[in-house]
Amino acid sequence: MFSAKHIRDDEEGHEGFKALSLAEPKVTGFEFVHPPIGIDAKDFVMSHFGPGAKANNMHFVKGTTTLAFIYEPATPQDTGGIVVAVDSRASSGEYISSKSVMKILDIGDRMVATMAGGAADCQFWTRVVAMYCNLFELREKSEITVSAASKYFANQLYNYRNRGLSVGSMVAGYDKRGPAIFQVDSEGTRLPLKVCSIGSGSMNAYGVLDTHYKEKMSDEEALKLGRRAITLATFRDSGSGGFCNIAHITPKGKTRYPPLDVNELFYEFAEELGRDLAYQPTDDN
Structure with missing residues (x-):
């Protein structure tokens, strides 16, 4: 009895535990792999990428302008529908990390979602929504409505509220009920709108939309x-x-229309309005 080998509790199953720890985690559904106990995901992101982080080029700073509006055709030659317009800049702290980001993401043949906030958060959850919509159409043999897609989107984000997600999106599209636009954010908010703009430049975009938007417009005008x-x-x-x-x-x-440089568009609009681009002082001599 005394010559038997004693195995401590923490040694039993050690090899199995080691293999399990080194193996790639298997994620079921859409549950994220949680960080180790004692580390809060939101606090971790803010400490390394928030305003107080030392690396200025890694700050999690959001900047974008996205908009969408519904209009009716002004003439029989026009089609009407929804116009979705976005910029293409991605910011990383004090730096411009990319100037060619596509912020209009496909969900279906007649449905898109815009991207504002954290690029990774928006892209990931938009793909989840697109997958759900495709499975719905395969199962039900009918096109999903914009309302249902946006509701699923909002429900998924609501489940992860207060976890540090940053999503400001619009789900816009055409279905059997007609055109629809829904604003969805990372807190689970969902609002039906006819004219919508999201992002750091949304107030400036709203100023132009409130001035020139009409319910009936030609396609070119829209x-x-x-x-x-x-x-x-x-x-x-x-x-x-x-x-x-x-x-x-x-x-x-x-x-989808080809991307146009906003710098060239600004010169075009300035010339149309007959406005000087900059103040030119007079020569006193």
């Missing part, structure tokens, strides 16, 4: 309004810039 609002917002908001990307959603489908 596209120009989207470009004008994004362009002028980028020149008043340091977090916005790059290119203007536009998607036009109609009952027949979705059309």
